[in-house]
Amino acid sequence: MGSSVLLLNLLFDGLVLGCIYGLMGIGFSLLWWISGIVHLAHGGVMLAGGFALYVAFGALGLPFVLAFPLACVLALAAGLALDRFLYKPLIARGTDEMGLLTASLGTLITMQYALTLIFGPQGVTMDADRLRAPLVPRLLPVFDLFAVLAIAATALIFVGLWFLMARTRIGREMRAVAENRDLARILGTDIRAVQTLVGAVAAALVMPAAAFLLFSTGITPPEALDIVLIASVVAIIGGRGSIHGALIGGIVIGIAESATTWQFAAGWRQLITFALLYALLLVRPQGLFGKAAA
Amino acid sequence: MTKLSTITRLAISAFGAIMLAAPSVSPGHAQSAPLKVGFLMPLTGGSSKLGQLMLEGATIGVDEVNASGGVGGHPLQLIPEDSQGLSKNGIDGFRKLVDIDGVHVIITGFTPVVVGVAPLSKEAKVYLISASTASPALRGISPYFQSTWMYDDETVRRILPYAQKTLGVKRLAVLTALNDLGESLAASVKQEWQRLGGTLAIEEGHQAQEINFRPSLLKIIAARPDAIYFTNSNGKQAAQFIRQARDLGFEGYILSFGAFEDPEVLAVGAKAAKTYYTAPPYDPNASAERSRKFVDAFRAKYDRLPNIHQANHYDLIMMIKAVAEKLMRDGKPVDGEDFRAAITASMAQYDGAAGPYRLNFQDGSTLRATIVKTVRDGAFVKVADAD
Amino acid sequence: MAYPIHLLITFDIFVLLAASLDLLTGFTGLLSLAHAVFFGIGAYATALLAKTLGPVPAALAGAAAAALVSALITLPAIWVRGIYLLIVTIAVQVVFTVVLVNWTELTGGAAGIPGIPPLSLGGHPLRGAELLAVLSAFTAASIFALARLAKSPFGRLLQAIRDDETGCLVLGKNVAWAKVSVFAFAGGLAALAGSFYAHYTSYVDPHSFDIAVSTLILLMVMLGGAGTLFGPVLGALVLTLLPEALKFIPLPPGTAAPARQLLFGLMLVVVVFVRPQGLLGGRLVGAHA
Numbered sequence: 001m002g003s004s005v006l007l008l009n010l011l012f013d014g015l016v017l018g019c020i021y022g023l024m025g026i027g028f029s030l031l032w033w034i035s036g037i038v039h040l041a042h043g044g045v046m047l048a049g050g051f052a053l054y055v056a057f058g059a060l061g062l063p064f065v066l067a068f069p070l071a072c073v074l075a076l077a078a079g080l081a082l083d084r085f086l087y088k089p090l091i092a093r094g095t096d097e098m099g100l101l102t103a104s105l106g107t108l109i110t111m112q113y114a115l116t117l118i119f120g121p122q123g124v125t126m127d128a129d130r131l132r133a134p135l136v137p138r139l140l141p142v143f144d145l146f147a148v149l150a151i152a153a154t155a156l157i158f159v160g161l162w163f164l165m166a167r168t169r170i171g172r173e174m175r176a177v178a179e180n181r182d183l184a185r186i187l188g189t190d191i192r193a194v195q196t197l198v199g200a201v202a203a204a205l206v207m208p209a210a211a212f213l214l215f216s217t218g219i220t221p222p223e224a225l226d227i228v229l230i231a232s233v234v235a236i237i238g239g240r241g242s243i244h245g246a247l248i249g250g251i252v253i254g255i256a257e258s259a260t261t262w263q264f265a266a267g268w269r270q271l272i273t274f275a276l277l278y279a280l281l282l283v284r285p286q287g288l289f290g291k292a293a294a
Numbered sequence: 295m296t297k298l299s300t301i302t303r304l305a306i307s308a309f310g311a312i313m314l315a316a317p318s319v320s321p322g323h324a325q326s327a328p329l330k331v332g333f334l335m336p337l338t339g340g341s342s343k344l345g346q347l348m349l350e351g352a353t354i355g356v357d358e359v360n361a362s363g364g365v366g367g368h369p370l371q372l373i374p375e376d377s378q379g380l381s382k383n384g385i386d387g388f389r390k391l392v393d394i395d396g397v398h399v400i401i402t403g404f405t406p407v408v409v410g411v412a413p414l415s416k417e418a419k420v421y422l423i424s425a426s427t428a429s430p431a432l433r434g435i436s437p438y439f440q441s442t443w444m445y446d447d448e449t450v451r452r453i454l455p456y457a458q459k460t461l462g463v464k465r466l467a468v469l470t471a472l473n474d475l476g477e478s479l480a481a482s483v484k485q486e487w488q489r490l491g492g493t494l495a496i497e498e499g500h501q502a503q504e505i506n507f508r509p510s511l512l513k514i515i516a517a518r519p520d521a522i523y524f525t526n527s528n529g530k531q532a533a534q535f536i537r538q539a540r541d542l543g544f545e546g547y548i549l550s551f552g553a554f555e556d557p558e559v560l561a562v563g564a565k566a567a568k569t570y571y572t573a574p575p576y577d578p579n580a581s582a583e584r585s586r587k588f589v590d591a592f593r594a595k596y597d598r599l600p601n602i603h604q605a606n607h608y609d610l611i612m613m614i615k616a617v618a619e620k621l622m623r624d625g626k627p628v629d630g631e632d633f634r635a636a637i638t639a640s641m642a643q644y645d646g647a648a649g650p651y652r653l654n655f656q657d658g659s660t661l662r663a664t665i666v667k668t669v670r671d672g673a674f675v676k677v678a679d680a681d
Numbered sequence: 682m683a684y685p686i687h688l689l690i691t692f693d694i695f696v697l698l699a700a701s702l703d704l705l706t707g708f709t710g711l712l713s714l715a716h717a718v719f720f721g722i723g724a725y726a727t728a729l730l731a732k733t734l735g736p737v738p739a740a741l742a743g744a745a746a747a748a749l750v751s752a753l754i755t756l757p758a759i760w761v762r763g764i765y766l767l768i769v770t771i772a773v774q775v776v777f778t779v780v781l782v783n784w785t786e787l788t789g790g791a792a793g794i795p796g797i798p799p800l801s802l803g804g805h806p807l808r809g810a811e812l813l814a815v816l817s818a819f820t821a822a823s824i825f826a827l828a829r830l831a832k833s834p835f836g837r838l839l840q841a842i843r844d845d846e847t848g849c850l851v852l853g854k855n856v857a858w859a860k861v862s863v864f865a866f867a868g869g870l871a872a873l874a875g876s877f878y879a880h881y882t883s884y885v886d887p888h889s890f891d892i893a894v895s896t897l898i899l900l901m902v903m904l905g906g907a908g909t910l911f912g913p914v915l916g917a918l919v920l921t922l923l924p925e926a927l928k929f930i931p932l933p934p935g936t937a938a939p940a941r942q943l944l945f946g947l948m949l950v951v952v953v954f955v956r957p958q959g960l961l962g963g964r965l966v967g968a969h970a
Contacts, residue, residue, distance in 0.1 A: 006516040013508060038764045090953065097763050098712050099953045102903055105714075106949025109896065113943035117936055121338055121378075122530050125505075132541035141543045142512070217506045218534070225892060229775065232768050261509035265499045269509070270779050274772040281757040281769065338938065376937065381793060382888045383938060390928055393684040409792055410884055431792075472783055474792030501782060502791045 005139065010258040013142045018254020019154035020216075022247040023209035024227060025234025026161065027202035029246045032235055034178040035195045037087050040104035043227035044111025045082070045203055049075035050210035050219035051115060054124045072207045079203020082107065083196060112224040125218030146215065153208050158247050165243060174198060178241060233277050239290020249288060252276070328371035329364070329628060331614055332391035332400035334407065335426070336379040341404060341528055343557055344603060348426060349374060351604025352401065354592050355611025365615050366622035372611075373397060379528075381410030392418050398630040399618075401610050403443075404527070405429040405475040412436040419630040421637070423614070425606035428527070428552060431478040434657040438634060442606060442613075442651055442660050446475075446551045447482035449572040452664045453549055454486050457521055457570065461547055465495040467519035469510060469526075469535070473502040476525040479551065483523050495519035505531065507538050514544075521547035529556025533566075540565040555601065555667070555674050566669040575665040575676065576602035576648055588647035601674075602648060609646030617641065686813050690881055692921040693813070693820045697874035699901040699913035700827055701867040706899070707908030708831065709863050710843030712763075714895045715754060715770035718777040719747040719868035721890030723875025725781070728794040728885045731876075736800050740876035747872035748865035755864045759857045774892050781887035793886025800880035807880075816877055823870060828910055839863055840908070893942065900945050903952050906959025915960055920945075 028042045052074040056067035086107060090100055115123075131146040165171035176184040177194050185191055213219055233253060238245030253273050260272045280287065333352060336345035352372060359370045373395050375387035384407030391397045400415075402408060403426025415422045415438040422439045430447035432439070457463040466487050470480040480497065487494060496517035498510040514522060522544070524535060532554055539548065547568050554571040578589050578599040588608050592600040600608075617637045618628050626632045638655040645651075652661040668677050698720060705711045726743025727736065734742065754773055758766045781788045788794070799806040800815070807815055830836050838859055841849050849856050879885050901920050906912025927941055952959065 003516070006512060009512050010509060013512065032764075086950075095953065095957060098706070098710065098907075099957050101712055101764065101767060102899070103950050103953040105896070105899075106946045106951075106953070109946030110943055110950065111946075113939045113946060116939040117943065120342070121939065122342075125534065127537060128541075134541075134543055137543055141515070142508070144541075220505065222503070225771070226775075229768070229771055232764070233772075236765070236768065258509055261513065265783070268779065268783060271776055274776050277772055278757065278769070281760075281765065285757075285760060285765070338936070378938065380888055381884070381886045385882070385884070389687065393687070394928070406792060406886070409795055410886070413795055413883055472785065472790055474790065477785065477790065477792075499783075501779075 007259070007262050009140060009142045010262050011255055012140060012147070014255035014258025015251060016142070016147045016150045016254070017258060018251030019150050019247075020209055020212045020250075021230050021234055021254050022250025023154055023157065023205070023212070025231040025238070025250055026158070026243065026246045027205035028228070028231035029235040029238065029240075029243075030161075030174075030198055030205075031202040033241045034174050034198045037091075038101060038104060038232075039082075039087075039202065040101065040228050041082055041086075041107040041111060042202070042206070042231055043224040044108045044115075045075055045078045046206040046210050046213075046227050047115050047219055047221060047224055048078050048111060049206050050214045051119055051124065053207070053211055053214055054126065054219060058124065058126050068207070068211065071210070072204055075206050075210070076200055076203045079199055079206075080196070083199035108224055108228065112221045116221040119221070121221060123218050123220030123223075124214070126215050128215040131215070146212075150212055153212075154247070157205070157208060158243060161243050170194075170197065230273070233273055235287075236277060237280055237287055239287025242287070242289035245287060245289035252288075326368055329368045329618060330371045330373055330395055330397045331611075332388075332395065332397040332402070333372050333374040334377050334384060334387045334391060334400050334402040334411070335374070336404060336407075337374060337376040338378055341379045341553075343529060344426070344553070345379075347601065348403075348603050348607045350596060351592070351600060351607035352611050354588060354595060354600075354604070355608040355615075357595070358587075358591060359611065359615050365618045370611070370615065372401075377402070377404065377407045379404040379406060381406040384408075385410045385414065388414055388420075392420055398628060399423065399614055399633055401425075401607065401614075403427045405432065406473065408432055408435065408439065409474060412439050415439060415630075419634075421630045421633045423610055425610055426603070429475040429478050430482055431474055433659055436658070438630065439658045440637070440653065440655065440660075441658055442610065442653065442662075443552065444574070444662055444664065445659050446479050446572075448659075448661075449551055449664055450479070450482045450486045453551075453570065453572045453666055454483065454490060454492070456666050457547065457549055458490055458492055461521065461570070463492070463520040463547060465493045465517075465519045465521075466549075467495045467514045467517060467522045468497045469507070469514065469522055469524050470497060470499045471502050471526040472499050475527055476502070479525045480523075483525075500526075502526070503531075505534050507535050508542065511535075511539055511542050511544065515542060519546060521549050524548055524550045524554070527551075527553035529553070529558035532556065533558040533562045536562050536566050536569065552602075555603070559669065560672055560674070563672070568668075570666055570668050570677070572664050573667050573674075574602055574606075574649060574662045576605055577676075578605075584645065585647045605646070605648035609644070609648050609651075612646060613637075613641060613644060686809050688921060688925065690813050690816060690877075692917060693816045694874050694878050694881075695898075695901060695917035695921055696820050696914050697823060697877075698871055698898045699905070699917045700824055700910060701870040701874075702898050703902045703907060703910055703913040704827060704830075704839070704863060705867045706902055707906075707910075707913070708836065708843065709839040709860065710846075711758065711860065711864070712767050712899075713754070713770040714767060714892060714899060715774045715777075716867075716871055716898045717890045717892065717894035718750065718774050719871035720875040720878070720894065720898075721777060721781065721885075721887075722747040722750060722868075723872025724879040724885045724890065725788060725794070725875075726872070727876040727879040728797050729787075731798060731880070736798075736802075736876070736880065740873055743876050744869035744872040747868040751864040751868035752861060755861045758860060758864075770895075771892065774895055778887055778891050781890070788887070791887060793884060795884045797879050797883045797885065799883070800877070812877075812881060819873075819877075824910070824914065831910060835859070835862075843908075896949075897945060900949055902959075904948060904959055906962030909959065909961045912959045912961035919960075 031037050031039045049071050053071035056062050056070045057064055128146050132144050134141040135143050173189045173194050234246050234249045238249030256272045257269045260269055336342050356370050356372045364370055375391055377384040377387050388411040399421045402422050403424040408427050412435045416436045425442045427441045428446040430445045468480050468483055470476050496514055498514055500510050550571040552573045555573055559566055621628050621632055621636050642653055666677050667674050702716045705713050723743035727739045730739035730742055757769050782791050799808055842856055901916030902913045905916025924941055
C-alpha cells in the first residue's frame, strides 16, 4: 500500500468515524439548542444503551431486531428519567448554570462508575465479524459492510431529522421554542411537552451511535467523558441549531483525527480535535453553521 | 469567619479520632499472630483477569501452608489490595498494606506499580517479590525488589531468532505501547532485530489505553511487514488488536511476550492463529512431585488445570514461607530487612512447581527456561524449545 | 505516626487546591475542570528542575509555567463562559494528559518520573513532620492571603463578574484582565501545591493529574460551599478523610476504587439538590435574592 493509498484509507476511515461522531453529537446538540440543557450525562445514557444492547444481543442472545428496540427503550427510559427527576426539578427551583452543570457532571460520573461496578472497567466489545470483511481488499481494506452501514444509517437519521424539523408541525414547534421560548408560549405551544419530546428524541438518538461503538471500539465506561466531549465539540463546531452542522462537524473531526495519523503517531490524535475546537472558539464561536451565539 | 458549624465540629472530631486510633492499628506481637503478606496486584482493570488468576495460584499456596501448620506455627495471611496496574493505586495500596496492615513482604507486579512502590519499599524496608514484571527498565530498581519472571530483554532474544529462522520473517513492525514496559521492550526488540540483520519495517506508537488500533494498523500494513511485535501487556487490548489486524487483512505473524497468555486472547477465536510469544515452559501434566501436589490441589479447588502464572505465584508463597521459617529458626524477626538478608543468602536457586529458578539478586532479575508458544485450537500450546 | 502525618500532608495539599479553585469558581463564577493541569505542571516542573535548579526556583518556574498555560484557557474564556468555558477546560485537561503520556522524552511518558529529591531548605531535607510543618505554614499563609484578597477591591470585582458580568462591562470594568489574572493566580497557587506534592511522593505520573483529580477538587469546592473560601477547606477535610474511612469498609476486592468515584459523583448531585450553597455556604450561589 503506497502512501497515497494509505491516506485514502485513513480518510475513508475518518469519514466513517466522523459519521459515528455526528450520531454521538446530534442528540446532545438538539437538547442544548431546543431545551437549553447541557446534558453532560449524555455520555452515561449512551453507555447504558450500549450495555443494554450487549446484554440483550450478546449475553441473552436475542435476535438483533428484538435486542435493538429493547435497548432503545432502556435508553429512552434513562433519558426521560433524567429529564423528569434531574433537570426539571432543578430548573424549576431556579438552579443556576453552574449548579446544573455540576449536577449533570455528577450524574455522568455516577452512571459511569455504576456501570463500571456492574460490567468492569474494560467494558464490553462485540465482534462485527463478517461485517468487517473488506469489500475491496487490496486497495481499500477499510471499506467494508460496517462502514457502509454506518454511513447509510447516519444519512437516514440525519435526513429524517431534517424532515422532522423542517416539514412537521412538531419540528416547527421545536424550532420556535429554540429561537424564542416566550413567544412560542404566547402562541400556545406546550413548552413542557416539546421539551419532553426533545429529551426523548435525544435519548433515542444515542442508540445508533452506541450500537456502532459496541461493534468497533467497544462500550467502555472510562469513555463516558470522552463521548460527551466529542458530542459537545461536534455541537460547538457545527454550530448551535444546525442539524447538518452537527453532521459536518462530526465528519470534519473524524477526518482530521484520521489524517493526523498519516504523519504523526496515533497517540496525538485527540490533540487535533481540541486544536480545531480551540481555533474555532477564538475565531468563530458560533460554529460553522450556527446562528448567532446565545 | 463563620463560627464553627456542627458539621465542621463533627468533621474535626472524626479526624482527631482517626489520628488517635491510627497508631494502635499496628500489628501486635502475640505468639500466634498471623504472618501477613501483601498481594498488591490488579484485581480490576485491564489486567484484572491475569491478576485474579495469579491470586488463585497464591491462594492454593496459602491454603497448603496453613493446612500444614502455618509458617513456624503462625498462620499465613494474604492481604489483597487492588493496584489496577496503575502506579497511583499501587502507591495507595502499598501505604495501606504497610501503614495499616503492617506487612513486611509484598507480592506485587506490573511495571507502573513497581516503578511507583520500589523507591517507597527501599525507604520503608519492605520486601517486594514479583512474578509479573517484565520490563528491562526495572533491572536494579531497588535492592528490595526481586522478580521471579524473566525480564523481556532476555525473552526477545528467544523469539526473534525463532521468527527469523523458523517463521521466515524478514520485515518486522513494532507496535510500541507508550508506557515504560512497552518502550523498553520495543527498544530491546529493535536492538535484537538489528543484531540479527532483520529489517525494521516500521515502528508505531499507541496510547497505553488505546482500543482503536486501526489507524496504526493501516500505517503498519502499508509498510508490508511479515510480522508485528505487540508490546502491550493487557490481554483485552491484545485481543482487540488481533481482531482489528485480521479484519484489515493483515495475514502475517503477531509476536509478543509472556503477558500475551491471557484468556482474552483465546476468546478471539480463529483470528488468533499465527500468533507467537515467549513464556516459561509449563506443563501442568508434568510428573515432578512438587508440581503434581500443586496441580492436584488446584484442580480440587477450582476444577481446572492451572497455568504458568498460577504456578509462579504458588511458588512465591512457598519461597516466602521457606525464608520466613529460616528467619524464625534463627530467632530473627520477620521484617523486611532481615527477609532480604535471608533470601539473598539462601535462595539463589529454587526448584518450584513452575520449574527451576536462578535468581540474580544483583539486579533483581531471574533466569528461567523459555519456550515459544502459539495459539492453536483454542489453547496456548508449545511450539519449540527456544533455548 | 507516619499515617496521620500522611493524612495531614494530603489535607494541606487539597486545601491549597480547593481554595485556589474556589477563587475561580466560587468567586468569579468560572467553572473549571482543568485544575489538575496546574497541579500537574507544578509537580512535573519540580520533578524535572529541582535537582538542577533547587527546589524553590523549580517551584517558582512551575508556578510561572502554570500561569502561562492558564492564559491558554482564558483567551477563549474572555468571550465565552458557562458551558463553553467548561468544555475548553475539559479539553485542556485531556490534552495535558495526552501530552504527559506521549511526550516521553520530556515527561517520562506513562511511567512518570521517579526519584524526586525531598524538599530541602538550606541543605536540610524535610521529611515527615518537618515537611508537614513547612507545608502547613505555607497553606495557612495562602488561606490568609486569599481571604484578604477576597475582601479587597479585586475580590469584589471578581464576585461582581460572577453575579453580573454584563453590568461590569457596562460600568467599564476591565473584565478580561480580571479573568486572566485570577486564572493565572489560581493556577500558580495550584502549581505550588504540585511542587510540594512532588517532593512528598518522590514520584509523579500522568494518572495523578487527570480529570478525576480535577473533578475531586471541584467536589471539594461545591461540597464545602463555593465562594466561601473556608467551605472548600472543609470540603478538603471531608474528602481527605472519606477515602481513608472507606478503606476500613470491607468491600469485594477491586470495587473500592470505582465505588469511591461513584460516591463522589453522587455527592455532586446530592449537593446541588439538597444544599446547593454547600456545607458552609450562606447565600445561595447565584440565587435571586
